[in-house]
Amino acid sequence: MLSKKQITFFNSLKLKKYRKKNSLFFAEGQKIINDMIASGLIPKYIVTTIENLSDQYPTIELITAKQNDLNKISNLKTSTDLFAVFEMPENYIDFNVLNKNLILFCDNIQNPGNLGTIIRTADWFDINQIICSDNTVDAYNPKVVQASMGSIARVNICYVNNDDFFNKIDKNIEVYGSFLEGENIYHTELKSSGIVVIGNEGNGISENMLKYITKRISIPSFSKNSLTSESLNASIATALICAEFKRRTEI
Amino acid sequence: MLSKKQITFFNSLKLKKYRKKNSLFFAEGQKIINDMIASGLIPKYIVTTIENLSDQYPTIELITAKQNDLNKISNLKTSTDLFAVFEMPENYIDFNVLNKNLILFCDNIQNPGNLGTIIRTADWFDINQIICSDNTVDAYNPKVVQASMGSIARVNICYVNNDDFFNKIDKNIEVYGSFLEGENIYHTELKSSGIVVIGNEGNGISENMLKYITKRISIPSFSKNSLTSESLNASIATALICAEFKRRTEI
Numbered sequence: 074m075l076s077k078k079q080i081t082f083f084n085s086l087k088l089k090k091y092r093k094k095n096s097l098f099f100a101e102g103q104k105i106i107n108d109m110i111a112s113g114l115i116p117k118y119i120v121t122t123i124e125n126l127s128d129q130y131p132t133i134e135l136i137t138a139k140q141n142d143l144n145k146i147s148n149l150k151t152s153t154d155l156f157a158v159f160e161m162p163e164n165y166i167d168f169n170v171l172n173k174n175l176i177l178f179c180d181n182i183q184n185p186g187n188l189g190t191i192i193r194t195a196d197w198f199d200i201n202q203i204i205c206s207d208n209t210v211d212a213y214n215p216k217v218v219q220a221s222m223g224s225i226a227r228v229n230i231c232y233v234n235n236d237d238f239f240n241k242i243d244k245n246i247e248v249y250g251s252f253l254e255g256e257n258i259y260h261t262e263l264k265s266s267g268i269v270v271i272g273n274e275g276n277g278i279s280e281n282m283l284k285y286i287t288k289r290i291s292i293p294s295f296s297k298n299s300l301t302s303e304s305l306n307a308s309i310a311t312a313l314i315c316a317e318f319k320r321r322t323e324i
Numbered sequence: 325m326l327s328k329k330q331i332t333f334f335n336s337l338k339l340k341k342y343r344k345k346n347s348l349f350f351a352e353g354q355k356i357i358n359d360m361i362a363s364g365l366i367p368k369y370i371v372t373t374i375e376n377l378s379d380q381y382p383t384i385e386l387i388t389a390k391q392n393d394l395n396k397i398s399n400l401k402t403s404t405d406l407f408a409v410f411e412m413p414e415n416y417i418d419f420n421v422l423n424k425n426l427i428l429f430c431d432n433i434q435n436p437g438n439l440g441t442i443i444r445t446a447d448w449f450d451i452n453q454i455i456c457s458d459n460t461v462d463a464y465n466p467k468v469v470q471a472s473m474g475s476i477a478r479v480n481i482c483y484v485n486n487d488d489f490f491n492k493i494d495k496n497i498e499v500y501g502s503f504l505e506g507e508n509i510y511h512t513e514l515k516s517s518g519i520v521v522i523g524n525e526g527n528g529i530s531e532n533m534l535k536y537i538t539k540r541i542s543i544p545s546f547s548k549n550s551l552t553s554e555s556l557n558a559s560i561a562t563a564l565i566c567a568e569f570k571r572r573t574e575i
Contacts, residue, residue, distance in 0.1 A: 112551050186437060190557050197556055199547040224553045259571050295570045296450040300363050302475045305448055306441050309563045312556070316564050319546040320510050 075120055075138035075146075083120070083146040083158065089211045096161045098213035100223075102153040108223030109159065116157040120146065123154050148215040161213060164229045166204065172243045174266055175318055179205040180235070180282055181273040182307060188212060189220020190308035191271065196224035198315040203230045204238060204268075206279075239285040242268075248287045250278050251310055255291035258317050263290075265322050269314055274307050290314070326371055326389035326397075334371070334397040334409065340462045347412045349464035351474075353404040359474030360410065367408040371397065374405050399466040412464060415480045417455065423494045425517050426569055430456040431486070431533055432524040433558060439463060440471020441559035442522065447475035449566040454481045455489060455519075457530075490536040493519075499538045501529050502561055506542035509568050514541075516573050520565055525558050541565070 083099065085091035092098050097117060100106050110116065110130075119126070120136045122143055127135055144152045177195055182188050188210050195203055203212075210217060212230045221228075239248070247267035251258075270286065272278035278286070292313050294301055305313070334350065336342035343349050348368060351357050361367065361381075370377070371387045373394055378386055395403045428446055433439050439461050446454055454463075461468060463481045472479075490499070498518035502509075521537065523529035529537070543564050545552055556564070 108551070190560060193553050193557060194560055196553040197545050197547060199545075199549070199552070220557075222553055222555075227549065227551060227553075259574065292567075293574070294448050294450075295574070296448060298450070298478065300359070300478060301450070302444050302447040302473055302478075304473075305563070306444060306471075306559070308557070309441060309445055309560065312560045312563055313567050316543075316567070323510065323544070323546070 075136050075142045079120075079136065080142065080145050083118075083156070086158065087148060087215060089214065092161070092211070092213050097158050098161055098218060099148075099156060099158045099215060100218050101147060101149055101156050101215075102219075103155045105219065105223045106155055106157045109157075109226040112223065112226035114159045114162065114226045116159050118158040120156040121154055149219070162226075164231050166202070166231050166233070166238075168241065168243075171202075171268075172246050172266060174202060175200055175315070176202045176204065176268045177311065177315075178238075178248075178268050178270045179203060179209045180270055180279055181206050181276075182209045182271060184274055184307070185210050185214045185216035186220045187274060187306070187308045188214075189217040189222075189225075191311050192217070192221040192228050192230065193224040194308065194312045194315060196221075196227050198319050200315060201227070201229055203228055205230060205232050206235050207232050235279075235282060235285075239282075248285050249290055249314070250282070250286035250288075251314065252278075252289045252291055255289035257293050258290045258314060259293065261288075261290060263318050263321055265318070269311070269318075271307055271311050326387050326393045330371075330387065331393065331396050334369075334407070337409065338399055338466060340465065343412070343462070343464050348409050349412055349469060350399075350407060350409045350466060351469050352398060352400055352407050352466075353470075354406045356470065356474045357406055357408045360408075360477040363474065363477035365410045365413065365477045367410050369409040371407040372405055400470070413477075415482050417453070417482050417484070417489075419492065419494075422453075422519075423497050423517060425453060426451055426566070427453045427455065427519045428562065428566075429489075429499075429519050429521045430454060430460045431521050431530055432457050432527075433460045433522060435525055435558070436461050436465045436467035437471045438525065438557070438559045439465075440468040440473075440476075442562050443468070443472040443479050443481065444475040445559065445563045445566060447472075447478050449570050451566060452478070452480055454479055456481060456483050457486050458483050486530075486533055486536075490533075499536050500541055500565070501533070501537035501539075502565065503529075503540045503542055506540035508544050509541045509565060510544065512539075512541060514569050514572055516569070520562070520569075522558055522562050
């Protein structure tokens with residue numbers, strides 16, 4: 074049975090500080106957890122209200138819990154019957170292949186739902202590497218994990234200091250940034266590899282990043298109304314850019 | 325000054341029941357509120373912590389409040405300095421123009437953030453009409469309003485019974501639905517008008533809607549990994565579909 078001590082410990086993993094200290098994070102719900110296990114992540118603990126789950130997870134220490142107690146560690150509004158704690162994968166950047174792939178760079182993304190959705194979308198579009206500025210929300214934040222729908226197990230996510238990273242990469246790598254006055258993405262040349270920088274939700278790409286952008290693109294607004302929304306949600310913009318890069322490679 | 329009675333009343337607008345009864349809803353933050361006013365919505369009340377705002381809103385009843393009290397009515401984690409209550413616009417469906425435009429139909433969208441993002445994205449792509457099944461989350465839910473970033477003031481949103489609506493529309497209108505086995509959206513013919521049905525986050529397009537779909541499309545996953553994310557977020561899928569329709573009209 075789930076002990077009080079365990080409840081305290083699992084709850085501590087809602088905070089980045091304790092996730093980092095223990096190198097652990099958690100996910101909730103059978104679909105997401107099974108998806109993450111299938112993708113190679115190994116749960117350290119599984120807490121569940123379901124009887125006889127040991128057949129399904131023979132090698133994992135199962136902790137049974139009453140719904141009431143599971144609710145105490147859940148981060149969801151409606152808690153599910155399965156809660157799993159995973160070890161953080163040891164992600165790293167392979168600088169040798171950076172110039173061969175399309176990569177996303179999250180520059181100060183703050184909303185966990187946005188980062189999770191960006192990870193899920195990247196996975197869909199076969200983008201396996203996401204680099205985050207060190208002020209971007211933690212990818213192992215429970216809300217990011219849930220919004221990623223398990224994709225966090227398949228996408229390599231690394232945190233860097235922006236200047237350190239961009240000073241280290243091959244100078245031939247195209248670095249794309251989206252700006253209102255950029256070239257219409259549907260009419261401009263796009264390479265099949267490069268880094269797409271995704272700016273902060275409210276402020277866009279940060280000032281000190283501008284010098285690293287080698288190509289300014291824009292997603293055209295099709296509205297004739299001058300009062301139309303002046304921007305797109307960060308994860309929507311990311312998806313539209315990824316789709317256009319990938320659509321081109323297919324044709 | 326903001327009275328206790330007003331605090332109770334404004335708080336009641338967090339619930340659909342009271343929004344409907346009073347035909348009122350609220351938005352928070354100067355950017356969104358000013359955007360909605362510029363688009364023609366008239367606030368009935370503005371609550372603010374800022375002194376001397378009457379120059380900026382000369383015709384509106386301003387209620388001053390201490391931050392402490394404004395926090396009591398705010399629906400945001402970090403409340404802002406401006407809170408406005410608007411009258412709900414009287415939206416209706418013009419069946420005579422339905423066949424001339426691209427329209428979105430939300431079939432049981434549950435997540436307020438998703439609906440808000442869909443509204444914002446529709447506005448960007450010059451889609452001015454969104455029809456929602458009557459089990460879709462309320463568009464005037466505060467989370468929807470905030471995620472729409474003011475676009476809710478420019479997009480006509482109506483709630484219908486699915487069968488009533490689809491039995492009433494012109495039989496020549498193409499009704500698009502996204503399915504895993506649908507035709508690749510990047511290679512199939514798309515008309516410049518029609519209705520795009522957006523399915524529920526977990527279950528997709530509902531069973532009883534299938535008979536109304538006249539064309540099944542799909543957004544291809546570009547991943548070679550069989551374990552890739554099996555779906556996209558509902559608002560992401562919507563944006564990718566809208567972009568492809570609109571991109572075609574531009575070429």
